[in-house]
Amino acid sequence: MNLIIRIIVTAGLVFGIAHFLPGVHVAGPFTAMVVAVVLALLNVFIKPIMVLLTLPFTIVTLGLFLLVVNGLMILLCTKIVGGFTVDSLWVAIFFSIILSLSQSIVYSIVGGDK
Known part of the structure; x- marks a missing residue:
């Protein structure tokens, strides 16, 4: 049940962030759920595989390269899901930062444990 709530919350956040962030486009609520x-x-x-492969870069940048890995996950998602587009890697990184912060805030309010 907790997983379903997390997916629904994430879908709502994706839809909301895409509405306000230029460069991110979601076709509709169903696409946000996907x-x-x-x-x-x-x-x-x-x-986890990407984090392991990029571990030297992550160590050298003191963990900041993980932001790039998160952005790449968003870009990979755009290739898989039709109706979800992100204009550039920078927009994807910014989107992933906003999504992560929003998820942390909402999950702390809702009480969803990891």
Whole structure:
């Protein structure tokens, strides 16, 4: 049940952020839901591999390269989900930062544990 709530919250945040952030476009609420599911799957299966492969860059940049990895996850999601577009890597990085901060705030209010 907690997973379903997290997916719904993430979908709402994706839809809301895309509405206000120039360069991010979501076709509709259903597309936002698909984006939330795909992002969850990418974060479970692909992101750990990318973090491991980019570990030297992450160490040298004191962890800041993880922002790029998050942006790449967003761009990969745009290739998988039709109706979800992001104009550039910089916009994807900014989108991922806003999404992560928003999720942290909402999950602390809702009480969703990781």
